[in-house]
Amino acid sequence: MLALSRKTNESIMIGSDIEISILEIRGDQVKIGIKAPKNVPVFRKEIFLQIEEENKNAIAQEQTPETIKELFKL
Amino acid sequence: MKVKTRYFGEIELDDSKVITFENGLFGFEEYKKYALLYDSEDGESTSIKWLQCVEEEGIALPVMMPTLVKPDYDPIVEDDWLQDIGDWNENNISVLVTLTVPSDLKAMTTNMKAPIIINTDSMKGAQVVAENPDYEIKFHIYDIIKKEEN
Numbered sequence: 001m002l003a004l005s006r007k008t009n010e011s012i013m014i015g016s017d018i019e020i021s022i023l024e025i026r027g028d029q030v031k032i033g034i035k036a037p038k039n040v041p042v043f044r045k046e047i048f049l050q051i052e053e054e055n056k057n058a059i060a061q062e063q064t065p066e067t068i069k070e071l072f073k074l
Numbered sequence: 075m076k077v078k079t080r081y082f083g084e085i086e087l088d089d090s091k092v093i094t095f096e097n098g099l100f101g102f103e104e105y106k107k108y109a110l111l112y113d114s115e116d117g118e119s120t121s122i123k124w125l126q127c128v129e130e131e132g133i134a135l136p137v138m139m140p141t142l143v144k145p146d147y148d149p150i151v152e153d154d155w156l157q158d159i160g161d162w163n164e165n166n167i168s169v170l171v172t173l174t175v176p177s178d179l180k181a182m183t184t185n186m187k188a189p190i191i192i193n194t195d196s197m198k199g200a201q202v203v204a205e206n207p208d209y210e211i212k213f214h215i216y217d218i219i220k221k222e223e224n
Contacts, residue, residue: 038157039096039154041154041155042154043203048100050211051101051188052100055102055135055172055185057174058172058173058174059132059135061176062177064081065124067179068122068136068173068175069113069121071179071216072142072219
């Protein structure tokens with residue numbers, strides 16, 4: 001991981017298409033602005049990790065299609 | 075094309091049925107090609123379908139229509155998430171959510187926070203994040219589906 005120090009209103013470029021800006025620093029909270037092409041999704045890391053985990057859980061399930069169907073049919 | 079599936083053995087799949095996920099699914103970004111399978115006995119209106127990765131046999135997720143358990147399901151999704159699926163409208167998109175089935179069936183949940191959107195014209199799909207603050211990654215559905223029986 002590359003670590004850079006920035007002050008409010010300074011920016012970082014990732015490639016030529018992605019810009020990260022420090023908009024405001026208030027106490028221990030940093031407001032970050034992100035400019036990225038529309039096809040690059042941007043989201044908070046914990047959400048990404050939780051969704052990844054849930055996809056893994058959905059894949060790991062061990063019931064047969066029949067059992068699951070039964071639950072919905074009844 | 076012949077596809078090895080997790081739950082249905084080896085099947086013959088028409089190329090036109092392959093759905094392309096440009097960004098894959100969260101955590102599985104390198105896998106882009108999927109097919110929506112269901113037991114042919116049940117017909118197309120079956121509640122549960124299976125999103126099977128055609129590149130990797132072991133990757134298959136049960137999916138279902140969220141409106142079956144939450145009739146007012148209406149995810150707020152930023153346009154950027156849907157960039158890759160081509161021009162879409164109410165009529166050509168299918169919204170599905172993954173079903174997580176733990177060994178305790180009563181703890182069954184659907185992921186309302188990260189639905190899967192499929193454009194049936196372009197055959198492109200994407201897993202997106204809904205902005206709705208009350209949509210959960212683990213939405214409990216057991217009681218709901220049991221209640222519907224009565």
